[in-house]
Amino acid sequence: MIDKKVDRLEQDYYDCETIIKEYSKSFYYAFSQLPRHDANAVYAIYAFCRKADDSVDKADNIQEKKVQLRKLEKEVSAFLDGIPQDTPMWRALDDVKQRYKINADMLKVQLEGQRMDVDFKQPADIEELIEYCKYVAGSVGCLLLPILSDNIDNQRYIEAEKLGVAMQITNILRDVGEDCSNLNRIYLPVSLMKDSKYTKQDLEQGIINEAFINVWETLAETAENLYDDFVEELKYYKVEARLPLLISLNVYKELLNEVRNHQYDCFSKKHAVTKARKLYLKKVSKKYIQQHFKG
Known part of the structure; x- marks a missing residue:
C-alpha cells in the first residue's frame, strides 16, 4: 500500500526545493550536494526565509508590509505551539522540527529582522x-x-x-x-x-x-x-x-x-x-x- 502521507511530504519538500532553485542558485548549487534528507531540511528552512523576505519586500506599501508580517508571525506562533498551517512549507518544516533539534525560536528572530526592514x-x-x-x-x-x-x-x-x-x-x-x-x-x-x-x-x-x-x-x-x-x-x-x-x-x-x-x-x-x-x-x-x- 502506498503511504499517501509520505507521498505528500515528498511533494512538500519538492515545492520547497523549487523555491530555492528559483531564488538562490548559489545556495542550491552548494546544498544539493547534501544527503537527500538533510538537503530537504535546508530547502524547507530556505522556503520560510524566502516567504519572510517576500512578505516585506513584495508588499505594495508600509501598511501591507505590516499586515503580511503580522500574518506570518501568527503562523510562526501556531507552529511553535504545535499547530502548523496545512501548507507545503509548514508541513515540511514540521517534519524538520521532528527530525532535528532546531531552535525554532530562530523563526521569530528572522521575523524581527524583517520588522527592521519595515521600520x-x-x-x-x-x-x-x-x-x-x-x-x-x-x-x-x-x-x-x-x-x-x-x-x-x-x-x-x-x-x-x-x-x-x-x-x-x-x-x-x-x-x-x-x-x-x-x-x-x-x-x-x-x-x-x-x-x-x-x-x-x-x-x-x-x-x-x-x-x-x-x-x-x-x-x-x-x-x-x-x-x-x-x-x-x-x-x-x-x-x-x-x-x-x-x-x-x-x-x-x-x-x-x-x-x-x-x-x-x-x-x-x-x-x-x-x-x-x-x-x-x-x-x-x-x-x-x-x-x-x-x-
Whole structure:
C-alpha cells in the first residue's frame, strides 16, 4: 500500500526545493550536494526565509508590509505551539522540527529582522549593521546548524551566526543600487559614508568613485574575515556537510570578486557567479576538504 502521507511530504519538500532553485542558485548549487534528507531540511528552512523576505519586500506599501508580517508571525506562533498551517512549507518544516533539534525560536528572530526592514533606519555604524545582519541572516545559520552538525553548543551557534552575517553583508554589497532605488533602503553605515565623504545623493546617482570603493571594501573586508574564520569551524560539522558548506562559503565570497571584476558597478548590473566558476570553486573546495580532513 502506498503511504499517501509520505507521498505528500515528498511533494512538500519538492515545492520547497523549487523555491530555492528559483531564488538562490548559489545556495542550491552548494546544498544539493547534501544527503537527500538533510538537503530537504535546508530547502524547507530556505522556503520560510524566502516567504519572510517576500512578505516585506513584495508588499505594495508600509501598511501591507505590516499586515503580511503580522500574518506570518501568527503562523510562526501556531507552529511553535504545535499547530502548523496545512501548507507545503509548514508541513515540511514540521517534519524538520521532528527530525532535528532546531531552535525554532530562530523563526521569530528572522521575523524581527524583517520588522527592521519595515521600520527601516540606515545603520549608524558597522556594529549596528552587523546587529541587523544577525537577525535576518545569523538566524538562518542558527537554524541550519542542527541539520548540518552534531556538535551543537553555544559557541557553535555564535560561529554559525557569524557566517550568516558575512553572507548578508555580501548580499548588501551586491545589491547596493537595487536596495536604494527599488526599496529606498541604504544599508551602508552612516559613519562609514561620512568618513569616506560619500553622500546619499552620490549613492542615489549611482556614483562609483574612490569614496564609494572605500566604503564598499571596508564592508567587504569585514565579510571576508568572517568567511576565513569560519573555515576553521568545518571540523565541527558532519563529514557530508563540510563540502557543501565550503562550496557555499566560497561561492558567496566569490560574489565580492565579481563586483570587483566589474569595477564595483552595483547599480546597473546584478552580479552572479558563473557556472564555470562555481565548478572551479567546487573543485577547490573538494581539494581543501581532502587535504585537511583525511579519513
